[in-house]
Amino acid sequence: MQEETLSPPKPPEKRDRVVIRFAGDSGDGMQLAGTRFTESSAAFGNDLATFPDYPAEIRAPQGTLAGVSSFQVHIADWDILTHGDEADVLVAMNPAALKSNIRDVVAGGLILANEDAFDQRNLDKAGYESNPLTDGSLSNYHVMTAPMEKLTKLAVADSGVKGRSVLRSKNFFALGLISWMFNRPTEPIYEWVQKKFGEGTPVAEANIEAFRAGFNFGNTTEEFHHTYEILPAKLPAGTYTNITGNQALAWGLVAAAKSAGLTLFLGSYPITPATSILEEIARLKHFGVKTFQAEDEIAGVGVSLGAAFTGHLAVTTTSGPGVALKSETMSLALMTELPLILVDVQRAGPSTGLPTKVEQSDLMMALYGRHGEAPLPVLAPSSPSDAFAIAMEAARIALKYMTPVILLSDGYLANGAEPWRLPDFDDLPPIDIEHATEPNGPNGVFYPYARDEVTGARPWAIPGTPGLEHRVGGLEKEALTGNVSYDPDNHEMMTAARAAKVDGIANDIPDLEVFGADDADILVVSWGSTYGSVRAGVNNANKAGYSAAHVHLRHLNPFPKNLGDILARYDKVLVPELNLGQLTAVLRAKYLTPAVTLSKVQGAPFMANEVTKKIVDLLEDPS
Amino acid sequence: MTTDTRYTRADFQSGQEVKWCPGCGDYTILASVQNFLASLDIDREKHVFISGIGCASRFPYYVNTYGMHSIHGRAPAIATGVALADPDLTVWVITGDGDGLSIGGNHLIHALRRNVNLKILLFNNQIYGLTKGQYSPTSEAGKRTKTSPMGSLDHPFNPVSLALGAEATFVARTIDMDREHTTEMLQAAYEHKGTSFIEIYQNCNVFNDKAFQILTGRQEREANRIYLEAGKPIVFGKDNEMGVVVGIDGAQIVKVEDVGLDAIQIHDPARPSPGVAFALSRLAHGPSGPTPIGVFRQVERATYGDLMVSQIDDAKARNKATSISDLVQQHGTWTVE
Structure with missing residues (x-):
């Protein structure tokens, strides 16, 4: 150690990928720290995928396990599919954050802890009997600590921010330290802070000073004298932006209205995790869009149906509980044969369930959850950026076939971000619509x-x-x-x-394309947001010498025409779903395929290795 | 009202067989509305009738304009969408006491507070007719029906009070049998910008016959109809011998000779505060005695639709970047060579 500090700084260690998780109290600004790290990584040119995970309560009791909020980002110099199964680095702002996230840290991974928060009170709240930073229980990890609160206070002393607000900047200290460690560009952070908080304002100054302090702490503290470098990814040439599913969905709806030459009308009621679609479109009034925050879910779809009758491209956005409330109006839309898009950003249910967590358990409700014989087209995006294309596809189908359409996104897609290679927006497919103007009889x-x-x-x-x-x-x-x-x-x-x-x-609708061999030993079928982890899981299995194929559904009703033929080609069919097997049941009923389910209902997305393990288990099973 | 009658009532008859029970008050209201529409100098295709579920809500099928027979209680929401999508349309909501005040109470009060450009006609017969005679939210307490064999425990809504409480900008009441008064109210509602709410007492001769006898019976009506007319003292009775005074305890019925004509309340529906209108609405709860009819309140307030249009116009004037590429550029991009 001693000698190392005397030597010149070591060159950064090259890594092809790293998964970093920021975890802290829900008031600690972890989502912000994670988002900023993501944006500067995007600007740097890494491929990336993110997974924000936060409690339903805006401020659960401070320091408790229930109040832990986290943001995971996977950055790489290659084209990645998932937000990463396990974290290589965990930033733990308090004992509760450490306790609830440690199980997702890879053995040997780095834990960077805010030692100031590891006092007896916080340890008690998290249920630690002794301090894990010093009692040896973390010996399988590389633990580093920093007095983040003390140093933040010192750093922001001259900013003009006073009192308890001082500690608000500690997320920027952590961000600064991680940014130093991973050689992130600092300019995007400074620019964003100035823009967000106002150039030269006390809050902007405090955040920048805290960021610098964190960055410099890494630079000057011997313990931290090790940095990493993740080179820019060799992504296909093009212009990129970093986008979440809800944002892409909102833009896709706006683009669809433009392509169809119609006014976009969104009637909606705030509900997690769909609200940000309404928020995004509400700020786009200069596009001529109309948004209406209704008195309830039923009115949200009701005003939209009225707008559809009157010739607008009408949309309502919600999550599972709202779909239940809207179902009577969806049946009316079906009976009146009017174009209407219902976006269900699924969350874990039933009832209020886990409102900020992901699940795919509204599939049956989307397919069948209406009174009477009431079939509707159902679509699902496969990644955050695909939400743009699927929104346009939903509009195309609704308008061409004069039918309500259900679009099933979910909480993982809604908040997760990825780089999106921009299509040529001047060359989006036109949506031809025709209003009747003459008698037809x-x-x-x-x-x-x-x-x-x-x-x-x-x-x-x-x-x-x-x-x-x-x-x-x-x-x-x-x-x-x-x-x-x-x-x-x-x-x-x-x-x-x-x-x-x-x-x-x-x-x-286009035929499905199978990834993998026609004579593979197993076909994995997925839909919606699990695309990335399922594809990564299939890749892992194939790398390990197994033979697995993958097909991913974006159209869930009707299914693409060749799905039956594809299923018939394989002896074994696996359907990973974040529910108890809803797509499996539909596939078995419709195609008599012997499909089996890999189910997960933990309010969390699949890890790729869970999919791989199930593939291997099925292929090793002699039956 | 124009004298250029390019339409007749027949132009507004859809040709669908009208299927209300013989003798239903709805026939009278339908005729009043169709005649009123024919009297207007407005293109037929500019009218849209949106209804919910219930006897009254079959109305749009019988009117030859655009229309939608929708879902129980949801007509104000659907009509709001129509009105916001095309401000040039005249959007009518046809609802009843069950549809508008029970299952759809929420949508009704929110349409009223927002002041969406809608004409809401609430046919109040104080009973569920389509389901054959259960008590409704306007049925008198203690009413015996098949679902309340020992008498209803519900305290009823007074629709006019409710609308005033929701800060509706136009609130009126009329009676199905009084076609002249109905037409007057339709005209006033039609001319009002914003949400117009008219409660129409409507007789259900099968399940709640003579509920409004006190206002429609030849013997009783003169003594019980209190016509509200702007700028005039609120007096009623055969020789206008009765009147209404409004004080700290609300509105009270008095003999004019006891207080003198100067003490009688002069009706002013344009008062900014809905307090006096509310007091007048409390005179009758049922009706079981003298009952005001006419325009309780008519005030000006910007309509939701106009405000929405002006926000969009403002946004367009301030921000000309309206391509998806603009959106993405503002969001931030990078290029991979």
């Missing part, structure tokens, strides 16, 4: 329920159009005229027509 009669021969869609005649006055509603419609009909044969025919319209969309 004999003698100037308008038939609101006449169907397009190919799509089965009915005409969209919006209020204000002369000569096409008509009534829609929840009572069964007579074919063509749309008049109320209690005729039994008509009801059967209309029920079939509505189902056939949705089934027919299978002719209008």
